[in-house]
Amino acid sequence: MTAAVPGSAMRAEIREQPDALERLLSDLDPIREAAGLLRSRELVRLAAHGTSDAAATYGVYAFGIAAGRTALRDAMSLTVYYDAPLRLAGDAVVAISQSGRTPDVVQHALAARRRGAAIVAVTNDERSPLAEAADLVVPLRAGSERAVAATKTYATTIAALGLLAAEVQGTGAAFAEGVARTVEAQRGLIDEAEAAVAGTVEGFREVERMFVIARGIELATARETALKLTETCRIVAEPLTSTDLSHGPVAAVMPHVPVWLVASGDATATALTEAARRARAAGATLVAVGQAAGTIPDATVRLPVPAAPSPLHAPLLSVIPGQLFACALALARGLDPDAPAGLAKVTEVP
Amino acid sequence: MTAAVPGSAMRAEIREQPDALERLLSDLDPIREAAGLLRSRELVRLAAHGTSDAAATYGVYAFGIAAGRTALRDAMSLTVYYDAPLRLAGDAVVAISQSGRTPDVVQHALAARRRGAAIVAVTNDERSPLAEAADLVVPLRAGSERAVAATKTYATTIAALGLLAAEVQGTGAAFAEGVARTVEAQRGLIDEAEAAVAGTVEGFREVERMFVIARGIELATARETALKLTETCRIVAEPLTSTDLSHGPVAAVMPHVPVWLVASGDATATALTEAARRARAAGATLVAVGQAAGTIPDATVRLPVPAAPSPLHAPLLSVIPGQLFACALALARGLDPDAPAGLAKVTEVP
Numbered sequence: 001m002t003a004a005v006p007g008s009a010m011r012a013e014i015r016e017q018p019d020a021l022e023r024l025l026s027d028l029d030p031i032r033e034a035a036g037l038l039r040s041r042e043l044v045r046l047a048a049h050g051t052s053d054a055a056a057t058y059g060v061y062a063f064g065i066a067a068g069r070t071a072l073r074d075a076m077s078l079t080v081y082y083d084a085p086l087r088l089a090g091d092a093v094v095a096i097s098q099s100g101r102t103p104d105v106v107q108h109a110l111a112a113r114r115r116g117a118a119i120v121a122v123t124n125d126e127r128s129p130l131a132e133a134a135d136l137v138v139p140l141r142a143g144s145e146r147a148v149a150a151t152k153t154y155a156t157t158i159a160a161l162g163l164l165a166a167e168v169q170g171t172g173a174a175f176a177e178g179v180a181r182t183v184e185a186q187r188g189l190i191d192e193a194e195a196a197v198a199g200t201v202e203g204f205r206e207v208e209r210m211f212v213i214a215r216g217i218e219l220a221t222a223r224e225t226a227l228k229l230t231e232t233c234r235i236v237a238e239p240l241t242s243t244d245l246s247h248g249p250v251a252a253v254m255p256h257v258p259v260w261l262v263a264s265g266d267a268t269a270t271a272l273t274e275a276a277r278r279a280r281a282a283g284a285t286l287v288a289v290g291q292a293a294g295t296i297p298d299a300t301v302r303l304p305v306p307a308a309p310s311p312l313h314a315p316l317l318s319v320i321p322g323q324l325f326a327c328a329l330a331l332a333r334g335l336d337p338d339a340p341a342g343l344a345k346v347t348e349v350p
Numbered sequence: 351m352t353a354a355v356p357g358s359a360m361r362a363e364i365r366e367q368p369d370a371l372e373r374l375l376s377d378l379d380p381i382r383e384a385a386g387l388l389r390s391r392e393l394v395r396l397a398a399h400g401t402s403d404a405a406a407t408y409g410v411y412a413f414g415i416a417a418g419r420t421a422l423r424d425a426m427s428l429t430v431y432y433d434a435p436l437r438l439a440g441d442a443v444v445a446i447s448q449s450g451r452t453p454d455v456v457q458h459a460l461a462a463r464r465r466g467a468a469i470v471a472v473t474n475d476e477r478s479p480l481a482e483a484a485d486l487v488v489p490l491r492a493g494s495e496r497a498v499a500a501t502k503t504y505a506t507t508i509a510a511l512g513l514l515a516a517e518v519q520g521t522g523a524a525f526a527e528g529v530a531r532t533v534e535a536q537r538g539l540i541d542e543a544e545a546a547v548a549g550t551v552e553g554f555r556e557v558e559r560m561f562v563i564a565r566g567i568e569l570a571t572a573r574e575t576a577l578k579l580t581e582t583c584r585i586v587a588e589p590l591t592s593t594d595l596s597h598g599p600v601a602a603v604m605p606h607v608p609v610w611l612v613a614s615g616d617a618t619a620t621a622l623t624e625a626a627r628r629a630r631a632a633g634a635t636l637v638a639v640g641q642a643a644g645t646i647p648d649a650t651v652r653l654p655v656p657a658a659p660s661p662l663h664a665p666l667l668s669v670i671p672g673q674l675f676a677c678a679l680a681l682a683r684g685l686d687p688d689a690p691a692g693l694a695k696v697t698e699v700p
Contacts (some may be wrong), residue, residue, distance in 0.1 A: 042395070043420065050597030064428040068435035070393065072422040077566040077591075081617040085418035104593055209559040209586035216427040231598035232355040234605065236559035241427075243454055246699045247400030248499075248581035251690035257586065267431040272700040278699075282692055290363040340601035342632055343410075349596045349628075350621040 006336035010147035014323045017134035018183045020152040023141040034120045034136045035167035041092040044071035047108045048096035055157040062165040069095045076104050079111040089116030098153035099346040100128020109133045111192040124153050147338045149232050151323050178309035182316045185306040201329040210237040214262035215271045221262045221315045225322030232330040232337035242275035253282040265292035266311040290318040356686035360497035373491040373517050376505050380617035384422040384470045384486045385517035391442040394421035397458045398446035401500040405507035412515040416625040426454050429461040439466030448503035449696040450478020459483045459601045474503050499690045501673050528659035532666045535656040543671045551679040560587040564612035565621045570663045571612045574670030582687035592625035603632040615642035616661040628672045640668040
């Protein structure tokens with residue numbers, strides 16, 4: 001164990017992502033079984049906080065695009081606090097918590113189950129209270145995660161949601177094959193991105209606030225990158241869609257407020273290019289990440305990633321520069337990314 | 351016209367909110383008609399950006415609590431960019447845009463209508479492209495809004511959504527009576543809050559980043575307050591649920607990072623008190639706003655508002671200190687809140 005060396009746990013777990021994903025792919029039976037349950041249900045209600053909620057954002061797009069199903073990030077306080085008279089009997093709740101111990105998520109799952117919803121738990125702990133509350137469990141098989149800042153459980157969660165959505169539509173095998181190819185691309189990317197990031201973080205040592213921008217599928221990557229920067233580097237990094245940036249927040253973009261832009265090469269490219277133009281016009285340092293990083297005009301820093309088999313596989317790659325950047329920048333700022341201020345690995349507050 | 355005096359338009363429009371709400375209440379027929387359309391539909395899909403999207407967050411709670419209906423903030427890029435094969439025929443889209451000209455929202459409404467969804471436009475311009483794209487229009491009747499930072503259209507939008515949700519359940523008249531009583535409370539509050547805010551903003555002149563926290567219904571207030579602070583004061587103000595603050599971002603709370611907490615007096619009080627405790631433990635200046643502001647232990651600043659007829663009426667009051675604070679703080683920082691950098695009144699970018 002090298003947990004006493006600052007950042008060693010987070011760095012090791014970032015590097016373990018390909019292996020963790022291969023373990024997930026090694027047994028798709030739980031995902032097939034869960035997909036069978038979801039197929040007979042109407043809405044897919046995703047319930048999560050923190051990193052798992054960033055993954056839930058991915059789930060909205062995965063279920064929409066791969067399965068033609070409406071998925072939503074559930075407003076858990078409707079059941080947990082307000083006892084709202086929602087009809088849930090025809091729906092499924094996909095409850096996501098790496099620890100399986102997030103109090104809200106467990107309570108919401110229990111309340112929804114009492115009202116007739118089917119519950120699928122996506123968790124890294126098959127013996128957790130969330131797993132016990134569920135009809136079926138999709139185990140993440142990420143292995144023990146020691147760093148407070150989740151990385152490998154994020155990757156396995158989005159892969160599990162993508163596989164689940166594709167399997168609902170009967171295309172799970174092809175999606176799994178795409179994940180396997182993406183894992184190979186990850187292995188090369190991690191070393192390359194780590195080297196690229198090492199030469200970049202020095203310029204961000206004094207940064208206190210940022211915006212992290214994407215549109216569509218990669219919004220999950222923006223949310224997760226922003227969360228990593230916030231919890232490990234103590235930067236207030238706000239994730240926004242490229243369009244929402246223009247609906248107000250762009251007024252706060254200026255030279256000392258960098259903009260991190262996740263440039264997918266998909267149909268949203270025009271919106272991202274326009275957001276990049278506005279950020280640069282306001283004088284911001286612009287970091288372009290993703291497989292279309294090279295196409296963003298006038299980016300200050302580019303952190304490209306390999307092409308993914310499909311836009312729904314791209315987030316497995318485009319989050320990696322952000323994870324590595326947050327880890328390296330925290331260290332450059334004298335912080336230990338494995339032990340952020342005021343946080344524990346399992347969040348048990350209301 | 352006094353538009354040349356910085357902040358005069360925003361201040362005037364904040365003060366016009368009670369009158370604007372009374373105009374909305376003066377003719378509830380469009381809301382009754384729209385509720386009739388929604389009653390026969392499954393999901394309520396809310397589509398909006400910016401301030402209208404903060405209002406959509408309110409809509410999720412209003413439809414859930416007042417009508418037992420699942421409403422979601424739609425991922426518009428699923429239709430606008432990805433042409434995802436969603437089944438929308440049984441659903442309704444409530445498309446919200448004060449200008450009625452937000453390109454995404456109009457495109458999403460048109461795409462959903464082609465697929466059989468019923469479209470209700472909530473807009474301040476009955477002749478806008480969005481109104482033309484809709485089956486039915488709920489006019490906000492806020493009057494011309496000159497300030498870029500929307501205030502009176504936010505108030506009328508959340509009131510319209512609350513009325514719509516209640517009317518779906520057949521309780522629209524009682525809800526309208528509650529809005530009328532809330533309007534009376536607003537009239538007294540505006541002068542009091544303006545005076546309270548005037549004595550407070552000086553301490554925030556150097557603030558560059560903040561968190562704005564709530565849980566449940568008041569999350570809409572948190573999102574809208576954060577957006578006002580961001581666009582008028584150039585503060586990166588990130589809105590979060592009190593629970594999500596604990597899932598990572600609390601690590602970035604420290605003495606120069608204030609936390610603005612919307613303290614509703616409803617069932618979420620425990621979660622808010624815990625978030626307040628964590629913010630204070632991290633050394634943050636804590637601003638407690640809302641009808642339970644007095645119950646938050648150890649708040650640095652308290653901006654109380656009168657008790658509302660019900661938790662769903664409270665956001666019409668609790669947003670007002672935030673609007674006034676943003677306007678006053680922008681002026682104290684030498685900025686014109688009526689003309690934020692890089693923004694136009696109608697956002698027409700992709």
